[in-house]
Amino acid sequence: MTDKERFVPDEGMAPASTAVPAAGQMEELHQPPRSQWLDVWDQFKSHRGALMGGALFLLIILAVYAGPLVWDLEATQIDIRARNQGPSWAHPFGTDQLGRDMLARMMAGGATSVSVGLTAMLLALFLGSFIGVMAGFFKKLDGPLMRLTDLFLALPLLPLLLVMMLLFREPLNAAFGPEQGIFILIVISIGVTSWMPTARIVRGDVLALKEREFVMAARSIGTTNSGLITRHILPNVLSPIMVSATLGIATAIITESSLSFLGLGFPPDFPTWGRLLFDATDYLQQYPERVFWPGMAISLTVLSVNYLGDGLRDALDPRIRGR
Amino acid sequence: MLTFTIRRLILAVPTLLFISLVIFLLLELAPGDPMAQVPLTVPAEVKEKMRLALGLGEPMHIRFWKWLVQFFWIEPQVLIDNIFGTSLAEGQLRVISWQTRSPVMDIVVQRIPQTLWVVGTAYVVAILIALPIGIYSAYRQYSWFDQMGTFVSMVGFSVPPFFSGVLVIVIFSVQLGWFPSIYDTTHVVDSWDSFVYQLKQMIMPVMVLALQITAQLSRFMRASMLDNLNQDYVRTARAKGLSEYVVVMVHVLRNSMIPVVTVIALGIPSIFGGAIITEQVFKVNGIGQLLIGAIQANDLPMVQTLTFIFAVLIVLFNLIADVLYGILDPRIRYD
Numbered sequence: 202m203t204d205k206e207r208f209v210p211d212e213g214m215a216p217a218s219t220a221v222p223a224a225g226q227m228e229e230l231h232q233p234p235r236s237q238w239l240d241v242w243d244q245f246k247s248h249r250g251a252l253m254g255g256a257l258f259l260l261i262i263l264a265v266y267a268g269p270l271v272w273d274l275e276a277t278q279i280d281i282r283a284r285n286q287g288p289s290w291a292h293p294f295g296t297d298q299l300g301r302d303m304l305a306r307m308m309a310g311g312a313t314s315v316s317v318g319l320t321a322m323l324l325a326l327f328l329g330s331f332i333g334v335m336a337g338f339f340k341k342l343d344g345p346l347m348r349l350t351d352l353f354l355a356l357p358l359l360p361l362l363l364v365m366m367l368l369f370r371e372p373l374n375a376a377f378g379p380e381q382g383i384f385i386l387i388v389i390s391i392g393v394t395s396w397m398p399t400a401r402i403v404r405g406d407v408l409a410l411k412e413r414e415f416v417m418a419a420r421s422i423g424t425t426n427s428g429l430i431t432r433h434i435l436p437n438v439l440s441p442i443m444v445s446a447t448l449g450i451a452t453a454i455i456t457e458s459s460l461s462f463l464g465l466g467f468p469p470d471f472p473t474w475g476r477l478l479f480d481a482t483d484y485l486q487q488y489p490e491r492v493f494w495p496g497m498a499i500s501l502t503v504l505s506v507n508y509l510g511d512g513l514r515d516a517l518d519p520r521i522r523g524r
Numbered sequence: 525m526l527t528f529t530i531r532r533l534i535l536a537v538p539t540l541l542f543i544s545l546v547i548f549l550l551l552e553l554a555p556g557d558p559m560a561q562v563p564l565t566v567p568a569e570v571k572e573k574m575r576l577a578l579g580l581g582e583p584m585h586i587r588f589w590k591w592l593v594q595f596f597w598i599e600p601q602v603l604i605d606n607i608f609g610t611s612l613a614e615g616q617l618r619v620i621s622w623q624t625r626s627p628v629m630d631i632v633v634q635r636i637p638q639t640l641w642v643v644g645t646a647y648v649v650a651i652l653i654a655l656p657i658g659i660y661s662a663y664r665q666y667s668w669f670d671q672m673g674t675f676v677s678m679v680g681f682s683v684p685p686f687f688s689g690v691l692v693i694v695i696f697s698v699q700l701g702w703f704p705s706i707y708d709t710t711h712v713v714d715s716w717d718s719f720v721y722q723l724k725q726m727i728m729p730v731m732v733l734a735l736q737i738t739a740q741l742s743r744f745m746r747a748s749m750l751d752n753l754n755q756d757y758v759r760t761a762r763a764k765g766l767s768e769y770v771v772v773m774v775h776v777l778r779n780s781m782i783p784v785v786t787v788i789a790l791g792i793p794s795i796f797g798g799a800i801i802t803e804q805v806f807k808v809n810g811i812g813q814l815l816i817g818a819i820q821a822n823d824l825p826m827v828q829t830l831t832f833i834f835a836v837l838i839v840l841f842n843l844i845a846d847v848l849y850g851i852l853d854p855r856i857r858y859d
Binding site for chain 2: 250351352354355356357359360361363364365367368369451455458459462463464465475478479482485486489492493496497499500501503504507508511
């Protein structure tokens, strides 16, 4: 902004107070120093899609976790007389072929799908950041760890996931019970097969950060490696990690639903969005709306998370911020 | 360039060997029993003999070695035999599927055309749609067309194929009745009518697949164009008095295509993996469907071979993408 613009503001565009330079400067002096996160929030607010995505995602989380407190029908309660009903006040989303309430099933399914998404994302994020920081920070580990990442990237993931589902389902079911066992299995297999992009991005950033002066200064006053990583490196690579976290939730939810859709996910009586969609395809001709609800829920969740990630990426990028 | 290619090719061999070992070990842990389908009336000793006949009696490392020999030594010989009519592999044991008791590669060869037809067409269609969209959205950044394109590609990212597939079936085949919901692989194209039918049954799976690929490619094309549009050489080209069409379509486009071409190459193998769900939805009798069937039937040799073929494709196209990048962009020097 040049001085000329500051003295001659557009009429009607800027508030009158900025027309007087002295007043403007006074105001700036009285303002408390702005934190980085306030700047990020300001930029994030200006991205309308991201704001809406974030609100929608919060709403979905609230609906699936707090919804069952309000809507007290059981997701597994069979009422065979009320089967295959359309939408009504008693059952807003209708009932399925066994008379189970679709709204309750959608909420129970959503709780599972979203939990799987969040936990798998956390696992992938932890693995990815750990490997990325290690590879970027310690030169000796760089070669082997990056070869490992390349190797994982070369694995055909969906087939491998399917194979893992097939193989470890029985022993884990025996150890933790059918629901806990399959939950652990799905979360671990998704986490283990989706950390690679995060690791690559984090490694690149760490490599660049390591050469910066503040790291050198910290090292010269005798900061240990672990101190350097936790105090100086990690906070600075937080933004790529946060962006890949949002994208990680999206891929984890889609992967879980795909597995359920292919019949290799959660057991049939345990609803998830993918499973509900899969079950509904059998009644596609008669009751197409039953496909619509879970499919819409998956798509909306993923869409909102993707928009959220898009906005976060812009907000956390200091080159874009403030434009 | 050549030394780089050769070096990468040599490096690919241990990678692939390691991947095949990982897949083999994973399958080795399988609790499933290939004899599970055999009727209970068959006595136990007969079952034991059948198990030995499948080659399950040997220790693990010998079976892995045998699979390696079969896949890398005998199968190529069979291929040569088929092409040149020789008999190199006569009487040698090939990788046998436990489901059908026929060679795995024969079944794969039967299934590949269906996958290539549907997935290949979708890929080509997606490229043809995505590139113009990407170019125009970048040229008119933040216009309504660009906003629209952003939204559509976000939707394309977010709607999983098992939902979009089912949705188009509900709309176009249940409600409107325009297209068949099941892909008929036995259909033979020999007349105009049968060709029209083939087109009709291909439209829906191609549409679903193409939406996903278009979403990713058009975003990439747009980003790549935006990187180039503000560069100095573009200003120079305009200053020379070149027409806007020449500036964008010749100067900017050619430079922007470099990363896009490599992304297209990288996407080819993932299409085979990603098409598993689409093939399942539309009952296309392709490779992905074969894999699902084999997994459900506990057909370990088939699963292992197919997964390994996918891995080979990924490694191969990664290599192709790197080499292409070096050829297209003279600034990149690998040596």
